[in-house]
Amino acid sequence: MSNKYYITTPIYYVNDKPHIGHAYTSVATDFIARFMSLKGYDVRFQTGTDEHGLKIQKAAEAKKIEPIELCNQNSKIFRDLTVSLNLSNNDFIRTTEERHIDGASYLWKRLYERNQIYLGEYTGWYSISDETFYNEKDLVKQNDGSFKTVTGGPVEWITEKSYFFKLSEWSNKLLDLYSSNPNFISPASKRNEVIKFVESGLNDLSVSRTSFKWGIKTPTNESHIMYVWLDALTCYTNGINYLNENENAMKEYWNNVVHIVGKDILRHHAVYWPAFLLAAELDLPQKIFAHGWWTNEGNKISKSLGNVIDPIEIINNYGLDQFRYFLLREVPFGNDGDFSKNALINRINSDLVNDLGNLCQRSLSMIEKRLDSTIPQITNKGNEELLLDKSCEELLMKGSNLVNEFKIHDYIRLVWEYIGKVNKYFNDNKPWELEKNDNDKFLNVLAVTVDQIKNIAIFIHPIMPDVSIKILQIMGISETKLLFENMKTINLHGNKLSRVNHLFNRVQS
Ligand code: MSP
Numbered sequence: 001m002s003n004k005y006y007i008t009t010p011i012y013y014v015n016d017k018p019h020i021g022h023a024y025t026s027v028a029t030d031f032i033a034r035f036m037s038l039k040g041y042d043v044r045f046q047t048g049t050d051e052h053g054l055k056i057q058k059a060a061e062a063k064k065i066e067p068i069e070l071c072n073q074n075s076k077i078f079r080d081l082t083v084s085l086n087l088s089n090n091d092f093i094r095t096t097e098e099r100h101i102d103g104a105s106y107l108w109k110r111l112y113e114r115n116q117i118y119l120g121e122y123t124g125w126y127s128i129s130d131e132t133f134y135n136e137k138d139l140v141k142q143n144d145g146s147f148k149t150v151t152g153g154p155v156e157w158i159t160e161k162s163y164f165f166k167l168s169e170w171s172n173k174l175l176d177l178y179s180s181n182p183n184f185i186s187p188a189s190k191r192n193e194v195i196k197f198v199e200s201g202l203n204d205l206s207v208s209r210t211s212f213k214w215g216i217k218t219p220t221n222e223s224h225i226m227y228v229w230l231d232a233l234t235c236y237t238n239g240i241n242y243l244n245e246n247e248n249a250m251k252e253y254w255n256n257v258v259h260i261v262g263k264d265i266l267r268h269h270a271v272y273w274p275a276f277l278l279a280a281e282l283d284l285p286q287k288i289f290a291h292g293w294w295t296n297e298g299n300k301i302s303k304s305l306g307n308v309i310d311p312i313e314i315i316n317n318y319g320l321d322q323f324r325y326f327l328l329r330e331v332p333f334g335n336d337g338d339f340s341k342n343a344l345i346n347r348i349n350s351d352l353v354n355d356l357g358n359l360c361q362r363s364l365s366m367i368e369k370r371l372d373s374t375i376p377q378i379t380n381k382g383n384e385e386l387l388l389d390k391s392c393e394e395l396l397m398k399g400s401n402l403v404n405e406f407k408i409h410d411y412i413r414l415v416w417e418y419i420g421k422v423n424k425y426f427n428d429n430k431p432w433e434l435e436k437n438d439n440d441k442f443l444n445v446l447a448v449t450v451d452q453i454k455n456i457a458i459f460i461h462p463i464m465p466d467v468s469i470k471i472l473q474i475m476g477i478s479e480t481k482l483l484f485e486n487m488k489t490i491n492l493h494g495n496k497l498s499r500v501n502h503l504f505n506r507v508q509s
Contacts, residue, residue, distance in 0.1 A: 005041040006253035007033050010261050010269075011050040011095065011235050014074035015059035018081050019301065020294055020339060021262065023311035027324050028291060028333060028408065029260045030087045034462035035403050037088070038484045044253045046239040047082060048093035049075040053131050053228030057214035067214045071096055084315060085324070086465055093239045095216075095232055103238030104231045105219045110280040111165065112220050119221075122162040122206040129153040130264065131228045133206055151264065152302075163208040163224060170275040171202050177274060183287060185270045186406060187334040190263060190290045194270045205272065233273045236285070243282075257285035266290040289406050292336035309339060318507065321464035322348050325412075328463055333408045345509045351416060352504040356456070359423050360471060363449045364500040366431060373497040375450055375475065376443040384425060385448050391421050392455050396484060399459070415459045422452045447493070450475065455487055467503055474498050 009029045012022050026047060033045035051071040060070040071094070079092050093100060111117050125134040127149050134155055139147040147155050178184055178195055185191035208224035209215065215225030236259065237243045240250040261269050269288045277284050296307045314323050326344045329351070331337030367375060381389070395418050402411045426449050434442035457471035461482060472478075476495035 002252060002255055003041050004044070004253050004256055005036045006044045006046070006240065006257045007036070008045070008236050008239075008257070008259050009047040010259075010265060011048040011093065011232055012078050013053075013055060014049050014051050014071050014078065015055050016303075017074065018078055018311060020296075020309040020311055020314075021301070022078070023081065023085060023323075024294060024327050025260060025262060025291065026082070026085055026087055027327050030085065030089070031324075031328055031408055031462045032258070032260070032403065032406070033088050034465065038458065038461060038482060039400065040483055040485065043088075044091070044240065044250075045087070045089045046091045046093060046236070047078075047087065047089050048091070048235055048239070049078050049095070050228070050232045050235070051075065051095045052215040052225070052231055054209070054212055054214070055128050055131055057212055058128065060214075068096065081311065084312060084320070086320060088465075091239045093235050095235060099241070100235055100238045101216050103241075103243035104216050104226060104234040106243045107234050107237075107276065107280055107282075108226060108230070109219055110282070111276065114279060114281065116166050116279040117163050117207065117220075118166070120162060120164050120204075121159065122164075123159045124157070125155040126158045127153050127155045132268075135203070152300075158211070161210045161224075162206040163218065163221075164204040165207045165230070165276070166279070167202045167205040167272070167275055170278060171198055173278055174198050174202075174271060174275060177278075177284070185266070186287065186289050190266055190334070194266060197267060198271060202271070229268050229272060230276065233268065233276065236273075237282075254283055254285075258287045258289065259285055260289050260291065263290045263292055289334070291333055292331065294331075295336070295338045297340050298338055314344075318344060318348065319504070321467045322352060322504065325352060325464055328408050329412045331409065333406050342509060345507045348504065348507050353506045355416060355419050355423065356460075356467075357502060357504040359419060359426065359449075359456075360453055360503055361500065363426055363431075363446060363453065364474060364497060367446055367450065368497055368500050370435065371443075371446070375492045375495045375497065376447045377493040378447040378451060379440065379444050381448075384429075388421060388425060388448065388452055391418050392452070392487070395459065396487075400484075412463060415456070415463075418459070419456055422449060422456065425449065425452075450492055454490060454492060458482065458484065458487055470503065474500055 007029055009025050033043050037043045056070065057067050060067040063070060075094050082089055082092060125136060125139060125147065127134060130153060134149065139155060140150060141147055149155060175198055185194055207227040207230045208218055209227060210224055215228060216231050218224045218226055234243060240253045241248050242251050242254045259269055274284050295301060296309055299305060299307055301307055326347050329347060330343060367373060395414055399411050399414055429445045431442050431445045434445060453471065454475055457468045461468035474497055475492055477490060
């Protein structure tokens with residue numbers, strides 16, 4: 001069985017700067033990528049930027065610059081964000097790159113050759129902000145008689161020559177796919193919405209535009225450019241060179257693919273994308289997971305309300321791993337969530353400073369001060385110690401099952417239960433008293449505690465990679481050993497601790 005695992009974020013529009021929503025999708029995807037690496041998978045993680053379409057063209061016009069200039073500027077900001085968020089991505093694809101344009105054109109040709117595309121005229125509603133065609137029944141009528149999308153975005157009525165993809169012919173095949181492969185779309189509530197949408201009947205999809213120029217010319221008629229979603233979706237296959245005739249090793253990643261997306265773009269990924277691939281006689285991804293949306297202190301996040309949350313500002317004020325922890329811990333993955341400074345501060349002070357930080361600080365600095373920084377040997381495993389080992393084993397098993405189901409926040413909850421047990425062990429055994437009357441036990445309790453902290457450091461790696469590495473480095477463990485299966489065999493005895501500093505600072509509210 002291949003151990004390849006390919007996971008993607010959506011590619012981000014470059015009309016504007018990144019906000020918390022982009023950071024969230026990326027951090028959650030990074031969590032899963034890192035977790036699968038710890039399990040021993042050969043992981044490929046792709047992110048990137050979506051650079052064509054009317055929305056980008058208009059944003060460039062407003063700045064009086066060429067679209068490609070805007071793309072270069074803003075794509076760089078998104079690329080820099082991958083570093084600021086400490087993402088483990090192997091690739092960052094831009095839709096203006098040659099390799100992407102070639103792949104998108106290849107998919108178009110395959111669809112065209114299979115008679116899946118025909119010329120017609122589109123008359124109907126279009127939303128520039130989400131680059132999506134709408135049926136009137138899916139829009140919300142305003143008091144003045146105009147229409148808006150469900151998220152409140154404006155739509156315009158357009159009529160233009162366009163190629164259509166025969167989406168309507170794929171309804172049954174798609175419904176078969178959803179029923180024969182119940183895990184194709186998650187969570188279940190979102191899956192049901194998609195099924196209802198497809199059951200209500202699919203129209204053929206307009207897949208080219210002629211009223212503006214910023215896009216990939218269709219290879220069969222240069223006066224049309226590809227609809228930006230057909231163009232963009234192929235980024236997933238283009239990043240691994242799947243869309244061409246050449247054999248190459250990267251293609252193997254297409255056997256095990258997960259797309260992480262926000263709920264607003266599930267339809268494009270769970271309906272249009274598999275339909276394109278089926279029609280082109282290409283293989284499908286294994287899974288689409290749709291996460292929820294963040295609000296800011298209870299309010300919808302929007303530019304007009306002026307409450308857009310800048311991830312860099314949060315990172316600068318509170319720290320990267322604190323931000324990552326909060327995003328992943330606060331809200332069940334798949335649900336909507338609310339960002340509030342108080343909630344962030346509470347999480348930092350209680351879960352990070354009190355639970356994890358104190359445990360590390362107290363035990364490690366005791367070794368530093370009393371034992372000249374040398375980690376003692378585990379000499380005895382009684383009931384209490386064996387129970388801790390058992391908790392670790394259970395966490396490995398249950399944790400893996402939870403992450404397989406994308407229940408990231410439940411995984412973190414279990415890790416914190418485990419941290420609680422190690423804290424209790426340390427407190428109940430009172431090493432500061434043992435030091436005076438039972439030196440053997442004193443050394444054993446410290447050795448066991450540090451050994452469990454080493455496990456904790458590996459468990460938290462996908463959540464807080466920096467803190468995880470910092471703890472392991474203090475213990476003299478190099479990053480190359482980062483695999484769950486190495487947890488048991490890493491022997492700390494005799495390692496010299498490097499300087500122990502506070503991992504987290506308490507935040508005043
Ligand atoms: N370019 C398309 C995706 C093409 S993929 C082939 C796009 N880009 S986007 O920049 O608008 O959005 C990217 C991601 O950010 C989506 O997954 C979206 O759900 C997410 N978010 C945008 N605002 C959000 C929140 N307020 N909360 C959580 N995520 C949200 O769509």
